[in-house]
Amino acid sequence: MTHPPSTVDVTLPPPPARGPIRAVVFDLDGVVVDSxxxxxxxxxxxxxxxxxxxxxxxxxxxxxxxxxxxxxxxxxxxxxxxxxxxxxxxxxxxxxVPLFPGVRQTLEELHGRGVRMAIATGKSGPRARSLLDTLGVLDLFDQVIGSDEVARPKPAPDIVLAALGHLDVPPEQAMMVGDAVIDLLSGRDAGVTTVATTWHGGDVAVLLAAGPDVVVHAPTDLLAYCPAALVP
Missing domain, CATH: 1.10.150 (DNA polymerase; domain 1)
Structure with a gap:
């Protein structure tokens, strides 16, 4: 399903002065897949x-x-x-269920740059992994964690912290990318840079009112925040 173009400002904000970004944690529905x-x-x-x-x-x-x-x-x-x-x-x-346009390219580029990647989703872990496997992108993620695999699901920070634990990356070098306020709350309480997406066709105004650190309007915009190849 396609969504109408967003009417919000398409100017990318400057990257937050916290990097370098070595890990990106993604929500799944509305961010990676159009479900x-x-x-x-x-x-x-x-x-x-x-x-x-x-x-x-x-x-x-x-x-x-x-x-x-x-x-x-x-x-x-x-x-x-x-x-x-x-x-x-x-x-x-x-x-x-398709990937959003630009997602595969972005994931492959981030993977090639050495950026660690995880999924932190409201879905159960088995269902998320099955879907990503069907789409042929499961192997691009270092970890996929579902809400049934943490003590407290979003908006608690547990799922983001669990992902960072698996990735072995500190919060100040990580981003949480989401299309919902609870993604931002989960990421903020975990201490990571919070990234709001606008390509899902939802209520962008509500999302922006939550005060994300970064707003991106296309998956490939994320590449600007992870510009250099990283050494593990």
Missing amino acids: SAVMREAFSIAYAEVVGDGPAPFEEYNRHMGRYFPDIMRLMGLPLEMEEPFVRESYRMAHL
Whole structure:
């Protein structure tokens, strides 16, 4: 699914004076993969199976994007039993989920420069790794961590700190790249540079109001913050 171009200012801010950046931690949905259409369909099927007739409240679900699915169900007052059909349908339709334009090029370039990379996602770890494997980019990441693999999911910093522990990179040399406020909160509390993306088609104004350190409007913009090949 394509999204209309963002109307926000496309001028890149200067890199924060914290680097050099040696690691980039990415959120998955809305940043690396354009999964909105598949998630809407999976959510609608799960709602119909567990709750019954009527329109599935996907727009409300979408406002909680980035959180672990059971946590979203609790916040929305929906049955936790929706998780099983939602996950089932998400796996079934995984082949329909594309990478955002420019993501593969960016990941390959960062990998070639020696930048360590991880995924810190609201998805479960197995589902995230399966999707990235289907897309042929799993081997570009040093670590993929799901919300089911940390004690406290986003907006707590645990998942970002866990990623940095695996990457063996201190927070002051790392970025957290996300499309949701909870990504920024998680990254900020972990002590990393927070990067907001605008290519997901969501509410950019809300994201910018959270005060990210950096705003990027295309995946390739990240390359400006990791310009040099790094020695491990």
